[in-house]
Amino acid sequence: MRGKTGSSVKEGQAEFKPVVYTFGHSTRNLQEFVQALKNFKVKVAVDVRRFPGSRRNPQFSKETLSLELPRAGIKYVWLGELLGGYRTGGYRRHMRTKAFREGIRKLVELALEGRTAVFCSEALWFRCHRRFIADRLTRMGFQVVHLYDGKRWSIHKLRRRQPHRS
Secondary structure (H helix, E strand, O other): OOOOOOOOEEEOOEEEOOEEEEEEOOOOOHHHHHHHHHHOOOOEEEEOOOOOOOOOOHHHOHHHHHHHHHHOOOEEEEOHHHHOOOOOOOHHHHOOOHHHHHHHHHHHHHHHHOOEEEEEOOOOHHHOOHHHHHHHHHHOOOEEEEEOOOOOEEEOOOOOOOOOOO
16 A cells, blocks of 8 residues: 655554665676566566776666666666765765755655566665665655565665765
8 A cells, every 4th residue: 555755654553654675787698687576476676887888797787777677577677866876075965965866756656556666787785875875765665675686585674874974
């Protein structure tokens, strides 16, 4: 059941939170990537790579994914311009911008339409900007689930904020 962003939805006695998955394509082949998304019944794959191409893994170029994912029944959306990493001044600073807020707004809309996964190239969510996106979504009332492959996953837990290093 759907509800407003930032709130959980109650149906009878059960309480549901909207879910967003995160995933890193890493060095997988395209078939493994697609199968992992299908195993979790993902309908929308949101690419949050600022530069959506790879010489080492050309199967994950924006062009290839925009053709291949729809063939597998998965909608492909690129939000790298708004939510991608590698920002001057760091990602925390980027999170205070209008562009980031707009990216989160679009991501939330997609997530409320159907099962959505945010992905980039890094295999481990805690080594990239997906951790910041996951924190924001969790604070907004979403349940964020990190996928490691087609079977293994973990539920995101907010971490204590680390002090800023100068």
